[in-house]
Amino acid sequence: xxxxxxxxxxxxxxxxxxxxxxxxxxxxxxxxxxxxxxxxxxxxxxxxxxxxxxxxxxxxxxxxxxxxxxxxxxxxxxxxxxxxxxxxxxxxxxxxxxxxxxxxxxxxxxxxxxxxxxxxxxxxxxxxxxxxxxxxxxxxxxxxxxxxxxxxxxxxxxxxxxxxxxxxxxxxxxxxxxxxxxxxxxxxxxxxxxxxxxxxxxxxxxxxxxxxxxxxxxxxxxxxxxxxxxxxxxxxxxxxxxxxxxxxxxxxxxxxxxxxxxxxxxxxxxxxxxxxxxxxxxxxxxxxxxxxxxxxxxxxxxxxxxxxxxxxxxxxxxxxxxxxxxxxxxxxxxxxxxxxxxxxxxxxxxxxxxxxxxxxxxxxxxxxxxxxxxxxxxxxxxxxxxxxxxxxxxxx
Ligand SMILES: Cc1ncc(COP(=O)(O)O)c(C=O)c1O
Numbered sequence: 548x549x550x551x552x553x554x555x556x557x558x559x560x561x562x563x564x565x566x567x568x569x570x571x572x573x574x575x576x577x578x579x580x581x582x583x584x585x586x587x588x589x590x591x592x593x594x595x596x597x598x599x600x601x602x603x604x605x606x607x608x609x610x611x612x613x614x615x616x617x618x619x620x621x622x623x624x625x626x627x628x629x630x631x632x633x634x635x636x637x638x639x640x641x642x643x644x645x646x647x648x649x650x651x652x653x654x655x656x657x658x659x660x661x662x663x664x665x666x667x668x669x670x671x672x673x674x675x676x677x678x679x680x681x682x683x684x685x686x687x688x689x690x691x692x693x694x695x696x697x698x699x700x701x702x703x704x705x706x707x708x709x710x711x712x713x714x715x716x717x718x719x720x721x722x723x724x725x726x727x728x729x730x731x732x733x734x735x736x737x738x739x740x741x742x743x744x745x746x747x748x749x750x751x752x753x754x755x756x757x758x759x760x761x762x763x764x765x766x767x768x769x770x771x772x773x774x775x776x777x778x779x780x781x782x783x784x785x786x787x788x789x790x791x792x793x794x795x796x797x798x799x800x801x802x803x804x805x806x807x808x809x810x811x812x813x814x815x816x817x818x819x820x821x822x823x824x825x826x827x828x829x830x831x832x833x834x835x836x837x838x839x840x841x842x843x844x845x846x847x848x849x850x851x852x853x854x855x856x857x858x859x860x861x862x863x864x865x866x867x868x869x870x871x872x873x874x875x876x877x878x879x880x881x882x883x884x885x886x887x888x889x890x891x892x893x894x895x896x897x898x899x900x901x902x903x904x905x906x907x908x909x910x911x912x913x914x915x916x917x918x919x920x921x922x923x924x925x926x927x928x929x930x931x932x933x934x935x936x937x938x939x940x941x942x943x
Contacts, residue, residue: 550583568899575602578918578925580904588899589929591915592906596738596770599797599881600842601918607800610838611831620829629833636840637808640779643788646814648807649828653769653795654684656805659822660732660793661688661706663809664763666816668729673707675730676723676762678714680909682739683732683767692732695740714743717752724756730763731756735781738770741912742877742884750787763790763813769805773797774843774919776880777853784879800839804832848919852880855921859883862930870937883915884908885937894936903932 550571557567574581578601580588593602600607614629621627634647648659665673677683679694687706690698694711708727712720714737731753737743750766757764766789771781773794778784780792790813795805805827826832843849860878863885867873875886887894891907898905906914913933917926 548583553583570899577601578921586902588902588904589925589932590904591917591921591929591933592904593916593918594796594801595906596775596796596916598801599773599775599916599919600800600839600846600848601920602801604800604839604842604920606838606842606845607802607835610834611802614831614834618830620826620831622825623823623828627828627830627833629830629837630828633828633833633836636837637794637806640840641792641808642783643810645791645808646811648809648814648817648822649833650795650805650807650824651803651826651832652684652805653767653793654686654689655824655827656769656793656795656807657683657689657692657732657767658686659807659817660730660765660767660791660809661692662822663791663807663813663817664730664732664765666821667763667813672727672729674710674725674728675708675732676710676712676720676728677732678720678734678737679711680714680737680740680743681711681732681734681767682737683734684769714740715746715749717749717756720753721756724760724762728760728762730765732765732767734767734769734771735785736771736776736879736882738882738914738916739908741886741909742879742882742914744877744879745785750782750785754787754789757790765789765791765793768792769795770916771882773839774849774852774880775916776882777849777856779849781879798839799832799835800842802832802835804836843919846920851919855917855919855926856880856883858923858926859915859930862926862934866934866937870934872940873937881915881917881919881921883917885913887911887913889940894933894940897936897940898932901932901936903929905933 553571571583638645677692681694683689683692691706691709710723791809798804863876872889877884895907908914
């Protein structure tokens, strides 16, 4: 089918809740994708952060092929080796003896975290402090946690008990804590909010606030986890240990998989009957996640994330001197934000015309979440295109 034929199918049969580019993709490999017409694109935003180790990573493809031939799905009334091994692999990498609950997406992982916080807050404590500009997902609990009114519009009333403090402001977070508060939920680096890095001492300060008030500290690592910024989990860059983290996106190398990873003393409150997900922790997703972890380790991709970060930073800092609309360059590993003083949408469109895929968030932040196995040549090629597009951008 041509892209146009596929678009016509969507226009007739698919609910229009997404803004889509007029391209139908049919194949991917590493940091490249191809459309139905055979055009090749360089992808600096593979899978919105899910394809952390590139499109169709060979170990994940092999693991999934093998697993679907043996056992595709069984419910959580049974034990499966793959789920147990994945929980162990994550626990070993958090370094705090954690236990896991598995689901299928980021928003579900956040829902599980909200329930865990409330169950641990009993009796009487149910409120959760989250941050302005945050993004935690689209189901109504996670949406209520999301501190952005534009996503709430028309969907009220939201779940009660969420209070938003400006990201980075410890005093404001402390002022929101009262006798009914049970948790603080924060992205260690805000992703959708514009690649906002935490100020020095912020995450540690939240830890202290949580300790002083007997709150759970939960980091939403759906976007930042699994090696994206050069450590298995982004909070590991700082001297801080949360009580729980949420994962999804890159967890299974592009296969749907989410997880809540929590310290055992909190995790034990999720007992039979409190929570469940039919597909959660299915053997295919878990086999894919194990192959993702194996790939990151075997190919030295944590170190590669750091290298990529340094290379992008250098390149864009140099560009900033020549390009009047770059306000700030924000980089942590393979998580890159270019804050512009102009609308970023035309830049995304011009890059697409030049067959480079990038993202714009919050109107003015060009966001890149490249695959960790992006090659130096691909980095050079993509940065070259983006630089030309930025330098020739007309504000009028
Ligand atoms: C930090 C964070 N949490 C939660 C979510 C929701 O994830 P999902 O779209 O898989 O539900 C996202 C998605 O972008 C995210 O960035």
